[in-house]
Amino acid sequence: MNVDAVDFFYLSMPDVTVDVDGSQxxxxxxxxxxGQTGWGECEAAPLPSIAAFVCPMxxxxxxxxxxxxxxxxxxxxxxxxxxxxxxxxxxxDLLQAQHTxxxxxxxxxxxxxxxxxxxxxxxxxxxxxxxxxxxxxLLFGDTPQETLERAKNALxxxxxxxxxxxxxxxxxxxxxxxxxxxAAREGIGTYGHLMVDAGQIFGDDVGAASxxxxxxxxxRTLWIEEPFQAGALEAYASLARQGSSVCTAGGEAAHNVxxxxxxxxxxxxxxxxxxxxxxxxxxxxKTVAASAAAQGVTYVNHTFTSHLALSASLQPFAGLYDHxxxxxxxxxxRLAIDLTANYLHRDSNGLVKAPETxxxxxxxxxxxxxPYLVDxxxxxxxxxxxxxxxxx
Amino acid sequence: MNVDAVDFFYLSMPDVTVDVDGSQxxxxxxxxxxGQTGWGECEAAPLPSIAAFVCPMxxxxxxxxxxxxxxxxxxxxxxxxxxxxxxxxxxxDLLQAQHTxxxxxxxxxxxxxxxxxxxxxxxxxxxxxxxxxxxxxLLFGDTPQETLERAKNALxxxxxxxxxxxxxxxxxxxxxxxxxxxAAREGIGTYGHLMVDAGQIFGDDVGAASxxxxxxxxxRTLWIEEPFQAGALEAYASLARQGSSVCTAGGEAAHNVxxxxxxxxxxxxxxxxxxxxxxxxxxxxKTVAASAAAQGVTYVNHTFTSHLALSASLQPFAGLYDHxxxxxxxxxxRLAIDLTANYLHRDSNGLVKAPETxxxxxxxxxxxxxPYLVDxxxxxxxxxxxxxxxxx
Numbered sequence: 001m002n003v004d005a006v007d008f009f010y011l012s013m014p015d016v017t018v019d020v021d022g023s024q025x026x027x028x029x030x031x032x033x034x035g036q037t038g039w040g041e042c043e044a045a046p047l048p049s050i051a052a053f054v055c056p057m058x059x060x061x062x063x064x065x066x067x068x069x070x071x072x073x074x075x076x077x078x079x080x081x082x083x084x085x086x087x088x089x090x091x092x093d094l095l096q097a098q099h100t101x102x103x104x105x106x107x108x109x110x111x112x113x114x115x116x117x118x119x120x121x122x123x124x125x126x127x128x129x130x131x132x133x134x135x136x137x138l139l140f141g142d143t144p145q146e147t148l149e150r151a152k153n154a155l156x157x158x159x160x161x162x163x164x165x166x167x168x169x170x171x172x173x174x175x176x177x178x179x180x181x182x183a184a185r186e187g188i189g190t191y192g193h194l195m196v197d198a199g200q201i202f203g204d205d206v207g208a209a210s211x212x213x214x215x216x217x218x219x220r221t222l223w224i225e226e227p228f229q230a231g232a233l234e235a236y237a238s239l240a241r242q243g244s245s246v247c248t249a250g251g252e253a254a255h256n257v258x259x260x261x262x263x264x265x266x267x268x269x270x271x272x273x274x275x276x277x278x279x280x281x282x283x284x285x286k287t288v289a290a291s292a293a294a295q296g297v298t299y300v301n302h303t304f305t306s307h308l309a310l311s312a313s314l315q316p317f318a319g320l321y322d323h324x325x326x327x328x329x330x331x332x333x334r335l336a337i338d339l340t341a342n343y344l345h346r347d348s349n350g351l352v353k354a355p356e357t358x359x360x361x362x363x364x365x366x367x368x369x370x371p372y373l374v375d376x377x378x379x380x381x382x383x384x385x386x387x388x389x390x391x392x
Numbered sequence: 393m394n395v396d397a398v399d400f401f402y403l404s405m406p407d408v409t410v411d412v413d414g415s416q417x418x419x420x421x422x423x424x425x426x427g428q429t430g431w432g433e434c435e436a437a438p439l440p441s442i443a444a445f446v447c448p449m450x451x452x453x454x455x456x457x458x459x460x461x462x463x464x465x466x467x468x469x470x471x472x473x474x475x476x477x478x479x480x481x482x483x484x485d486l487l488q489a490q491h492t493x494x495x496x497x498x499x500x501x502x503x504x505x506x507x508x509x510x511x512x513x514x515x516x517x518x519x520x521x522x523x524x525x526x527x528x529x530l531l532f533g534d535t536p537q538e539t540l541e542r543a544k545n546a547l548x549x550x551x552x553x554x555x556x557x558x559x560x561x562x563x564x565x566x567x568x569x570x571x572x573x574x575a576a577r578e579g580i581g582t583y584g585h586l587m588v589d590a591g592q593i594f595g596d597d598v599g600a601a602s603x604x605x606x607x608x609x610x611x612r613t614l615w616i617e618e619p620f621q622a623g624a625l626e627a628y629a630s631l632a633r634q635g636s637s638v639c640t641a642g643g644e645a646a647h648n649v650x651x652x653x654x655x656x657x658x659x660x661x662x663x664x665x666x667x668x669x670x671x672x673x674x675x676x677x678k679t680v681a682a683s684a685a686a687q688g689v690t691y692v693n694h695t696f697t698s699h700l701a702l703s704a705s706l707q708p709f710a711g712l713y714d715h716x717x718x719x720x721x722x723x724x725x726r727l728a729i730d731l732t733a734n735y736l737h738r739d740s741n742g743l744v745k746a747p748e749t750x751x752x753x754x755x756x757x758x759x760x761x762x763p764y765l766v767d768x769x770x771x772x773x774x775x776x777x778x779x780x781x782x783x784x
Contacts, residue, residue, distance in 0.1 A: 095436065230484070
């Protein structure tokens with residue numbers, strides 16, 4: 001079969017706030033190939049991502065993503081890798097291309113898996129899909145009291161691992177941050193895994209990050225995530241060299257395999273966190289997972305949106321038994337919930353795994369998304385390059 | 393003064409080919425602030441770059457570039473750095489943001505320089521603008537004979553340094569490539585500086601790149617540029633370790649300071665090549681130039697478009713006497729020529745330098761650009777987010 005069409009659906013909550021909640025909008029991608037349908041989701045700004053697919057060519061190394069996708073043969077995993085290589089080379093000067101292609105690539109795997117009647121993790125070469133401990137991914141409250149409440153809520157929902165991020169961390173005093181960490185630990189109880197996401201707040205200031213290590217150790221924090229801007233490898237390495245029991249984690253901003261490799265090789269992270277909706281999809285994420293496993297770094301998915309994104313993000317490390325913790329969107333927006341028709345439920349032990357069903361195993365009920373659809377049109381020299389497709 | 397408006401003009405040649413000639417289209421940026429006008433140019437795909445300025449916010453760390461620019465105070469260089477930091481943080485999840493902001497940032501410097509009646513290099517802290525040896529930047533012909541002709545033409549135009557890039561290099565045999573290098577050397581004569589741009593053709597295949605070193609040495613090539621994909625730092629370092637007289641060069645794809653630093657620190661490039669239209673503008677390029685100078689790496693601009701981009705790209709290393717070679721677009725498209733109303737002419741010694749006039753010293757005659765204007769409109773939920781401005 002060949003790729004006959006790629007459709008983008010820009011969806012949004014009615015009100016988008018400055019909360020760092022990436023589930024407030026979504027860019028859903030549908031690939032149609034030989035009668036098969038596949039679904040994917042870009043974890044990216046919808047409008048620039050659509051533009052990167054439909055824009056006119058600027059020159060030979062700045063072609064739209066569509067040029068490498070439409071009409072291509074899609075019969076084997078190797079076809080997807082070939083398409084990905086074309087995007088990487090022919091769109092090398094189009095920065096947004098990797099974010100756009102990430103959702104397309106997921107949809108290619110989904111369509112191929114459905115066609116071949118195999119789950120994507122099987123197409124990737126894994127024998128089985130291992131169960132993972134889902135961690136509830138939450139934002140810090142504005143006060144320790146709010147954080148405590150959120151922690152208790154998540155605990156009551158049966159989670160045994162919890163990550164708190166962003167909010168006031170790094171913006172107030174070391175002592176204020178310590179109070180937040182303590183509130184999180186108090187709320188989740190003695191036995192839960194606790195992780196903290198600093199949201200790049202320290203820039204490249206190793207001292208400011210180090211000053212929080214003591215309190216993080218006291219609350220037995222597994223990792224501190226993105227203490228620094230994504231490319232501040234020396235700062236990452238410097239923090240890691242302090243030998244704290246708190247590991248460093250990062251990688252969600254990686255928009256290619258190299259960036260993830262650099263964080264492991266030069267930045268010395270203990271956990272590499274990959275968002276399939278940004279790194280170029282499932283294939284490059286699998287490459288990173290294999291590399292992490294080989295060098296003793298733990299692979300973790302980065303997922304803050306829908307269960308379509310969650311299924312995609314579980315595939316690259318589905319078969320890696322030792323990499324057994326996974327991010328699980330615990331407070332998604334209504335949009336992220338309504339985006340899929342089925343879900344990855346936690347089992348009786350509270351664990352989740354990539355589904356056994358063909359492709360990504362997630363269904364979309366397009367007509368139900370009408371309330372979220374953002375009507376969009378892009379016209380260049382009188383020609384409509386993009387218009388929101390109908391929900392059918 | 394405050395930033396009152398930012399206007400984008402998408403310009404294009406009537407026919408865009410797959411030649412890797414980045415001057416086939418352009419994204420011109422005009423900043424209006426307190427009655428002053430400043431000009432800049434993104435070296436980027438126009439449509440996605442415009443979208444990254446005007447798109448709706450996705451969440452707090454994925455805001456449009458406009459959110460960090462419009463209405464901001466613009467009185468000192470520090471204001472520009474402050475705005476850049478806001479873009480980097482508040483648009484961290486919007487991949488295209490840095491390409492968009494690059495042109496805006498240039499225009500901010502231009503407006504500020506005009507307001508303060510100082511050239512930008514002076515605002516950057518340099519005492520003077522040093523003359524540079526411009527190298528003619530050319531594409532390889534499809535045959536050695538074509539390359540020979542192009543080399544002779546450039547020599548006859550008075551250049552003493554020449555770079556040939558892309559074309560068939562790396563796509564045919566080692567011996568074919570050697571013939572191309574020899575043709576270039578023959579055409580430019582014994583004394584000219586010769587550089588070769590491989591356009592990332594070897595991916596991360598060190599062996600394939602190494603196989604060309606002998607021929608490059610024979611033709612006394614100063615550098616081999618982008619032998620590998622931008623992030624293949626280990627491959628870069630591996631080639632550098634071979635101790636050839638041919639240095640490695642790279643950096644044009646850097647879309648932040650960290651990426652350029654990594655190429656120097658880990659990739660061991662001898663020349664770091666920065667495109668102000670991609671790295672976030674003139675400020676971050678200046679940071680890279682200072683870092684390069686401190687660690688014995690030579691800074692070179694990357695410029696393949698207009699003399700507006702050329703002036704912007706000369707500012708970050710204008711005062712560095714030892715970094716005395718600069719890329720000079722030798723075969724720009726008609727659009728790139730017509731884009732500016734004045735030019736950086738080579739002096740009687742064949743040298744160029746950043747102008748002594750205020751700002752970037754380059755004027756734009758907007759009405760003359762009418763033949764190139766690409767009429768564009770972006771509508772979201774019934775609201776026009778972007779419409780091509782009138783040329784006035």
